[in-house]
Structure formats: C-alpha cells, structure tokens
Amino acid sequence: MNTFSEENYLKAIFRLSQMPDNKKISTSAIAEALGNNPASVVDMIRKLTDKQLIEYDKKKGVKLTTQGQKDAIQIVRKHRLWEVFLLEKLEYRWDEIHDIAEELEHIKYHDLADRLEKFLGFPEYDPHGDPIPKANGKMAKSFSASLADGKVGGSYRVAAVRDTSSEFLKYLHKLEINIGTQIKIIEQIAFDHSLIISIDNGEATTVSSKFGENILIS
C-alpha cells in the first residue's frame, strides 16, 4: 500500500500527464504542483521508482508505470466520488468540496469506492465536470477544448472547469456560471485575448484569457 504522501505524488503526476500540452513532467513541475521543494521531489522520485510506480529519465521526465497509473486512477476515482457525495448528500458548496475530498480520497478499505459509487447511483461526472473512473480503471475522456479556443460569435456549453481552486469557483459562482451554463463569445480583445462574453444570454461581461482557458466546453 502507498502512503498518503506517495498517493499525492501519484495523483499530481497523473494530473500533469493528463494535461493537453503534453509537456515533460519535470522535478520542478511536480514541486510546483504540490507546493513542495524540488529537493523533496527528488527524494520521492527515488522512492516511487524503487516501488516501480514511476519511471524516471532525466531527459524525458517522470512517467507512471502501469501499476502507478492504476493506483493513481483509483485515487482520482475516490476523490471524484467523494466530491459527488459532499455536494449532493451533505450539500456543501461547489468551492468547498475539493479540499475535503483531498482527505477522503486516501481512506482505504475493500470495496469502499464501489459501495460509494453504488450509493451515489453510478455518477459519470463529478461536480467539476471531470469524468469519474470506473472500478476497472476506465474513464470517459476529459473535456479538453476551452472557451479560449472558441470562436467569436460561437455559443458553448460549460462542460467542466480546469482549475478547481476555491478562488476560481467562487468567481464562477459570482458570475452565476455552473456546469451546463451556456456562454456566447461576443468579442475577443486582440491586445491580451480577453473575452467579452454573454452568460446565459445575459449582458456582456469581460473575462481574462486565463479565465477562458479554465472553462472547458462541449
């Protein structure tokens, strides 16, 4: 079994490996993702390599092994199921559930994820629009197109959010944007790629390019 910390590294590496940009997963990228010092990451890379959960090549960076990938997906599965539980059953807000699920995802017990999944009615997506891996590790493809990739004049459905920080989610809450909300791109500012959008046909609002990149559409 893996420790909490090992699990957090696996999850971070998995997340990085899912990024559309397909960049190499470097020591410093992992350090940044976890808020740790790169020196600590070097320690853990050694440990996870010994456990054969990752492979490391200074040139190519870190890659999950088959087992590492399996382990990571099970953590992601638990995280997303618990998020559904917290939102739907305990009525937490969108921006609160991530942090609690960060702790709950590490609870290990035979069948726990499967029973939780059944209890929740086999949800396909978590409250942030991310697909929930099945018990066998299979998962639907994540949404990858962002609002920033949309065309001026186009109208798009919010399918998921890339950033799940409470800052971003609180901002969305303020703008009344949820999964399913329809967003129309009215204009793109050439200078900094800011977007002028209409939310559910409401009045024009300006958002940054960073904002647009973190809204995934379908």
Added chain:
Amino acid sequence: MNTFSEENYLKAIFRLSQMPDNKKISTSAIAEALGNNPASVVDMIRKLTDKQLIEYDKKKGVKLTTQGQKDAIQIVRKHRLWEVFLLEKLEYRWDEIHDIAEELEHIKYHDLADRLEKFLGFPEYDPHGDPIPKANGKMAKSFSASLADGKVGGSYRVAAVRDTSSEFLKYLHKLEINIGTQIKIIEQIAFDHSLIISIDNGEATTVSSKFGENILIS
C-alpha cells in the same frame, strides 16, 4: 489542530476514562490500548501535557483537561456518525465499520460532523449501541450493566457491545445476536462464571464470562 496520532491518544484516554472500573489511566494502560510501546506513550504524554490537553500526575495517572475532553468527544462523535453512515448507507457489515471509521474520524472540515449528522437523521446511537455525542458535546450515558452482572433467570435486552473488535462481532453474528436481541440467563457456572443462555428463546448456549462482560444490557 491535533495530529492523527494525538487524536488517537485523546480518544484512547477518553475511552479509558469512561470505563466503569474507574481505574487510574497509566502509561502502560494507554500503551496497551493503542498497541504502542510504553516509551512512546511517555513521549506523547509530554506532548499532550504541553498542549494542555491532558494533566499527568505519576500517582493519579492521566486526566483529560476540559479542552482535551472536548477534542476527544468531537472525534468520538465523528467516529460514531461515520459508523452509522457505513452501515446504513454503504451497507457494510457490523464487524467491518469500526476500522473504516477509525480513518474517517480524523477528517477535519468545518461543519462536516454536523452535516453528516443531519444527513443521517440525527441518530442517537451508533450501530454498536454507543451514544453519539451532540454538536455541543453532550451525550447520553453509555450502557454500563453487562450480561455478566445479570441474575440467573433474568431476561435482558442487548443494548450495546463493549468490545467492537471484528472477532467479537463475528462471533455475535454467528450466534445471531444483535442490538435488541433478548437474552435469558439460564445458569451460571460457579467454576469460571461461564453463562448458559438462551438467545431470543432459542436453545441453551454456553458463553464465557469474558463474553458476558462485553454484552451491555438495558
């Protein structure tokens, strides 16, 4: 905030302080309860004393301070609420829930216990018959009379179990004893205080005195 380990010590001390025998809570008693070495307990006694969660007197043993008691009760509260969740919602067996709740009880987040309690419909007792502390720390008195204290010829309702180990609970499952089961004491063996009992008016069964001490009656 307290660490997982500190919480486990507080909980163990609380449990010992609830024992009807009212014995002094010694270093070795705590060590035994947690399966740790007495030397480790000495370390932690120092730490919890510094944090003003316990008071220690070599003669009188360990005592929880007001704050220590508060903290301990909140952990017990979470433990028992999660047990209800695991049994009622996830359909785990009686003998499985304790171990999972041991992990879940340490999850900290504003309101978590309160929301869980509400979701579960404000249960009064956990599946082992132990009272669930309320948000304000108040809790019903635990059942304290055991079957071993019963009279020959008397008939008693199983109100709770003292031992929550899966070994004991599996044994109860085999004997078809649950909370609410009626047990009649047919005879007590003078030699070793074994009990001959009838379960829900079924045929005579012999159980040890240790068994009798771990069944609490009302």
Added chain:
DNA sequence: TTATAAAATTAGGTTTGCCTAATTTTATAA
C-alpha cells in the same frame, strides 16, 4: 524489611517526508 516483579522513564536510534544551502548539470541567449 528486603527481594522481586512490574511500571515508568531515559537514552539513543529509525523512518518518513519535508526543509535549506551548496553544488552540479543542462538549457538559453548574447
């Protein structure tokens, strides 16, 4: 009372997972 056993404590050590500071390696740009 004194010998013995039990309990408590101290001293010193281990592992995990972090850290800082210094150094080495690799990449980038003048």
Added chain:
DNA sequence: TTATAAAATTAGGCAAACCTAATTTTATAA
C-alpha cells in the same frame, strides 16, 4: 562559444512518532 540563468541534485538537518535496551522508580509479596 561562453556567460548566465534555470533546473536538478546532493549533503546535511529537522520534527513526528515510533522503536529497543538500559535504568530508575514504585508496588507487591515473602
């Protein structure tokens, strides 16, 4: 190509929470 910046690594350290072995204190029983 060479200077500089960035990234990676090494060396050494720290706190938490355990441990064993040795010692001291306390309790119990002959």
